[in-house]
Structure formats: C-alpha cells, structure tokens
Amino acid sequence: LTGSIRIEDVQYEGAHPDTMRPDLKTHATVLSGQAAYSASSSLKMAASHDRNIGANDDLTRPNATSLTADYAVLKNVSLSAQEKFFENGGSLSTFGLSSEVIEGTNAFAKYEIGNSIGAYRNMISIGLNNKISVTEEVTTMLGYERTRSLGQRIGEAQTQDHSAYSMGVEYLPKTTPLKVSTKLEWGASSLADRLNIGLAGDYRLREDLSVIAKYRASNETSNKNSTYRDLSDLIIGAAYRPVETDWFNLLAKYQSKGDNNHYLEPFIDYTSSIYSIHAFIEPIKKLEFGFKAAFKHSTERSPVFTATSNTNFFLLRSEYDVTASVVIGGEYRLLHQVEANDALSGYSVDAGYTIMDNIRLFVGYNFKGYKEQDLVDYTVWSKGPFVKLTAKFDESLLGL
Secondary structure (H helix, E strand, C coil), X not given: CEEEEEXXXXXXXXXXXXXXXXXXXXEEEEEEEEEEEECCCCEXXXXXXXXXXXXXXXXXXXXXXXXXXXEEEECCEEEEEEEEXXXXXXXXXXXXXXXXXXXXXXXXXEEEEECCCCCCCEEEEEEEEEEEECCCCEEEEEEEEEEEECCCCCCCXXXXXXXXXXXXXXXXXXXXXXXXEEEEEEEEECCEEEEEEEEEEEEEEECCEEEEEEEEEEEEEECCCXXXXXXXXXXXXXXXXXXXXXXXXXXXXXXXXXXXXXXXXCCEEEEEEEEEEEEEEEEECCEEEEEEEEEEEEEEECCCCEEEEEEEEEEEEEEEECCCCEEEEEEEEEEEECCCCEEEEEEEEEEEEEEXXXXXXXXXXXXXXXXXCCCCCHHHCCCEEEEEEEECXXXXXXXX
C-alpha cells in the first residue's frame, strides 16, 4: 500500500470549449491525493481525489474522485480502466491497453468517454514508445502519439486533435569525458504545427572542471493564418567544483534567448544576452552561502517601436542546517535597471525539509516581490507564502 499527496499550480490560456465564447484564461491551485494497493502481482488498484484549494473556479481541473485498476493479462500485456466522478455531476470512463512488443518498445491505446449529457471528454489516443540500447554507450528513443477528440470537452482545458513524433539519441560513455544528448520532436494539431529541437553536451576538462552547452529551439506555425512563433535558448558555461575539498562551487554562464512572437499584432521580436556567475561557499559545516551576479542586455523590436535595456541582478542567500533533515534560510535580491537608474529590493525567509537524499521541500514567505522574465525566479514574483521543491543532481542520485 502506497500513498502520495501533491499540490499543483495549473494554468490554462487558450480556446474556450464553447467556440461561441472568447478565449478561456484560468488559474487554479489543486491538492491531489492518491492511495494505491497491489492486490497481487497482476492486479493493482488506486483511488485518487483532486480538490481545488484556491479562490478561482475549477474550469482548469474540476473537483473529482477517480478509481483505477490495472491488470496484467500476460507477462507483457496490461489492461487498465478508470472511472472518474465529477463533483458537479457526470463521470468519465477510460479504458486502455499497453504491451511491451519487444524489449524496450511499448505500444499503448487509450479510450476516454464522458458518461453524462454534455460529455466532459470523448477522446481516443494510440501511441508507441521505444528505447533501445544500440551499444553500452549509445541509446536511441522513438515515440509516436495520435489523439483524436470524439466529442466536446467542457470541464477541463481542451486537448486538441494532434499527432506527435519524437526521436532522440544519447551518447553517455563511462570512460571518456564527453557526454551528448539530442532530441527532435514534431507535432501537428488542428491549430498549429510545432517543431522542437534539443541538444546538450558536457565535457570534463579535468576532475573538478567541466564545460557545458545546451541549446533548445522551437517553431510553432498556425494552421489558421500566417502567424508563427520562434523560440530559442542557448547556454554555454563552465562549472568548477574542487572534489577533494567540496566546500566551494562556481558556475559561469552565457545565455542567449530569443522570442519572435508573430501571433501578436503588432508582432514583437525579443532577444536577450545574459552573463552570470553563481558561487556556493560552505565556510563551516552546516552553514552555506550562495551568491549570484548577472547582467542582461535585451532588445524588443516591433513595427511601431524598438527598445533596448540593460539590467543588473544580485542575489545573496544563506542556509543553516538545524538538523540532518531541517534547514532554514534567507535571501536578499537586488534588481537594477540601468536606463531608468532605479532599483528594486526583495527578500524572503524559508524552511526546508529533506524528503529523501538530495530532494528538499521548502515553505517560505516572500516579503516583497517583483517580476523579471529572465533573472528572477517565478516563485518570488509576488508577496506572500510559497512552496517549492529543490533537487540536487549528483553521482549518487543518478546511480553512478
């Protein structure tokens, strides 16, 4: 018997299920709980509940209770069924089949139908996931999904008819200092076609010094008119961590971002270059200081205006380990806009609990917040309480 609880921040902005009404914009905070029970090696059952705890309506995620069963018919073939009961009336039935065709390849099919007048959803999906180790160092991944909406979906944010394809290759040798991962995705829906490209690499110059690079690009083109949006994000940096002492960490990065949004009228082309240094120092056991300094140069262009800005950002954070599992911390932030010659300060306090090795849950309070799309963490954009989860990825967490 296992159980889980989570808090989810759900936002949706797009087409309304009722095409006669304007676009829908919703924001909800949802508390979800699940209890799962393995009745036997073949049968698994679960019950879950979604509950809106925010002040907004529940169009994005209705209050509902779900009962789920998964039965292994054969060694590599499983059947699944779910019944979802909505608090405001109506229900949703889901039936599925999944199979491991060959080692590393899974096929799946899922059918969903609303059982009430005005159906919450009526949709079918089929797909294929494939992961094959070509050699001990090279792994390939292939994916396909086709989803077809068979009826109007009212209670939740819409899922458009779509097809999606993905492929990826990972080169992760254990004996050489170079590691590379790349992924290509293509999707088509009734609204737009989208292409995503991702590439990441790491090269270890020496035991405590690495260079890193990461590139992501996305193109979305509307099927309704000639509008489109191009996104790009390039990061190049170096990481220094003295393995023998492990009291000091340094990360220097250059980041180039672009957002050419031609869905807007008039359109806006946005580019930015960000230079930053992150340092973490542990002068004594249990006490840690973090520092970040960043400079951003950005430009916005449209047919009616062009604007260039330069911004400095500084962050100072301290943490103290009260026990092996509990930590308290505080943070101070300063944002300086050069052209306007003004500055904004922000500060917060928090407490964290280590759920498991390298995974920590924080609750805190932000006394003053402000927005900056590239430099300021979104969790501290506004004044008030916040919850966040942090993870530290190292050799032990990755099983190396």
